[in-house]
Amino acid sequence: MKLYGYWRSSAAYRVRIALNLKQLDAEQISVHLVKNGGEQHSEDFVKLNPQHLVPALVDSDEHGEFCITQSLAIIEYLDERYVQAGLLPQKAKYRAVVRAMAQLIACEVHPLDNLRVLQYLVNEMDVNEDNKMKWYHHWIHLGFAALEAQIAQFGGKYSFGDSVTLADLCLVPQVYNARRFNVDLAAYPNIVRVDAALNELEAFKLAAPEAQHDAT
Amino acid sequence: MKLYGYWRSSAAYRVRIALNLKQLDAEQISVHLVKNGGEQHSEDFVKLNPQHLVPALVDSDEHGEFCITQSLAIIEYLDERYVQAGLLPQKAKYRAVVRAMAQLIACEVHPLDNLRVLQYLVNEMDVNEDNKMKWYHHWIHLGFAALEAQIAQFGGKYSFGDSVTLADLCLVPQVYNARRFNVDLAAYPNIVRVDAALNELEAFKLAAPEAQHDAT
Numbered sequence: 001m002k003l004y005g006y007w008r009s010s011a012a013y014r015v016r017i018a019l020n021l022k023q024l025d026a027e028q029i030s031v032h033l034v035k036n037g038g039e040q041h042s043e044d045f046v047k048l049n050p051q052h053l054v055p056a057l058v059d060s061d062e063h064g065e066f067c068i069t070q071s072l073a074i075i076e077y078l079d080e081r082y083v084q085a086g087l088l089p090q091k092a093k094y095r096a097v098v099r100a101m102a103q104l105i106a107c108e109v110h111p112l113d114n115l116r117v118l119q120y121l122v123n124e125m126d127v128n129e130d131n132k133m134k135w136y137h138h139w140i141h142l143g144f145a146a147l148e149a150q151i152a153q154f155g156g157k158y159s160f161g162d163s164v165t166l167a168d169l170c171l172v173p174q175v176y177n178a179r180r181f182n183v184d185l186a187a188y189p190n191i192v193r194v195d196a197a198l199n200e201l202e203a204f205k206l207a208a209p210e211a212q213h214d215a216t
Numbered sequence: 217m218k219l220y221g222y223w224r225s226s227a228a229y230r231v232r233i234a235l236n237l238k239q240l241d242a243e244q245i246s247v248h249l250v251k252n253g254g255e256q257h258s259e260d261f262v263k264l265n266p267q268h269l270v271p272a273l274v275d276s277d278e279h280g281e282f283c284i285t286q287s288l289a290i291i292e293y294l295d296e297r298y299v300q301a302g303l304l305p306q307k308a309k310y311r312a313v314v315r316a317m318a319q320l321i322a323c324e325v326h327p328l329d330n331l332r333v334l335q336y337l338v339n340e341m342d343v344n345e346d347n348k349m350k351w352y353h354h355w356i357h358l359g360f361a362a363l364e365a366q367i368a369q370f371g372g373k374y375s376f377g378d379s380v381t382l383a384d385l386c387l388v389p390q391v392y393n394a395r396r397f398n399v400d401l402a403a404y405p406n407i408v409r410v411d412a413a414l415n416e417l418e419a420f421k422l423a424a425p426e427a428q429h430d431a432t
Contacts, residue, residue, distance in 0.1 A: 050361070050362045050365035050366060051320055051324070051362040052358075052362070053324070059309070061309065066309055068309065068312040068313070068316060069316045069320075070315065070316040070319040070320065070323065072315070072319055072323075073312045073313075073315035073316040073319055074312065074316075076311070076312065076315060077308055077309065077311070077312035077315075080308040080311065081308045081309075092293055092296040092297045093275070093277065093282055093284065093293065093297075095292070095293070095296065096284040096289045096290065096292065096293035097284070097289075099286065099288070099289035099292060099293075100284060100285045100286035100289040100290075103286040103288055103289055103322075104267055104285075104286065106319075106323055107286065107288075107322055107323050107326075107327055108267070108269070108327060110323075111323055111324060111327035111328060112327060112328065112333065117328065120351075120354065121341075124350070124354070125337075125341075125343060125347055125350075125351065127341060127343075131341055134340070134341075135336075135341065138336070138340070142268075145266070146266045146267040146268070149266035150266060
């Protein structure tokens with residue numbers, strides 16, 4: 001397998017954790033999101049992923065190679081095809097709870113606070129640095145307040161019970177990102193506690209941005 | 217079942233289509249997203265869904281009622297528990313393609329262009345009407361260009377092959393939304409064609425915003 005990613009991409013970070021938990025080997029190919037106007041816009045990469053986004057996973061079967069995009073789709077693919085270290089509960093209603101927690105981050109927080117959106121606010125909308133930070137903090141506090149309530153209801157050692165799930169793979173990169181932007185996490189004791197417990201695990205340590213070969 | 221939604225919510229629209237395709241009855245409860253500062257922020261609703269968002273689905277099993285949030289999590293829940301009219305292909309790699317198309321809309325377009333974000337731009341960031349529209353169009357064109365390429369590669373009668381999938385449930389509400397904001401769709405012949413084919417189906421017609429009891 002080949003994983004096209006970038007050390008600081010939260011979405012690639014999620015997939016790296018999944019690969020580690022499942023003890024799957026993937027060649028890590030760095031797509032620099034800033035250099036040269038963003039290598040994700042290069043002709044070769046866009047041929048692979050017309051979404052101009054990392055991560056993209058290349059895997060193969062008896063028919064040859066194929067590419068899968070979108071971090072949650074990649075992780076569910078890995079979870080279906082490589083079933084060791086399952087990332088979703090067995091019961092449909094609990095699978096839904098875990099997916100909803102993951103999507104709360106992946107659909108409500110990260111899309112608003114990722115690099116390309118912050119760049120667009122500054123470069124195209126004349127938003128100043130203060131308002132950019134206000135924007136960032138607004139969406140992360142909304143999302144984390146909801147996530148905190150859901151972990152209080154469903155969490156154990158981790159976001160949902162005592163096993164690592166898809167929700168945890170989204171939580172840790174988002175907390176990492178929040179800390180980069182100096183978000184005060186005091187109001188989210190459950191998130192902070194779960195994040196700390198997860199970061200004790202080897203699979204999470206090895207997936208951390210600073211542990212990647214393209215980290216600068 | 218009870219579906220808390222709103223006629224114009226794209227995410228609730230997705231779930232209405234799934235319920236119709238699976239011929240499941242659900243009581244439709246309207247949560248007005250604008251009136252009274254947004255009924256999704258009411259104490260009673262937030263108790264049900266701490267995310268302050270529609271849709272929310274209440275279903276029950278032998279242990280009683282429970283609530284599921286996030287439209288894609290709700291739809292996958294329905295697809296797992298009520299298996300008629302399956303919304304994902306059988307093979308893991310194709311399930312991933314369909315999920316990635318759905319997430320392209322649900323994680324890259326809709327989160328940036330939904331009501332609460334547009335309101336925040338205008339009310340909190342002093343963005344004027346022209347720039348608000350520029351913002352809306354920017355993200356939808358980026359997303360639709362990628363989706364167009366993916367339908368060209370994988371599509372048939374619908375977004376993925378000739379059966380209705382999760383991707384189609386995201387496509388139709390997003391196209392509906394784009395038309396509301398006068399987005400020129402000429403560059404996306406596959407999207408326009410698939411949207412038209414889907415809107416011939418009874419399940420899609422009955423789920424349309426204007427067909428809902430709370431439409432104004």
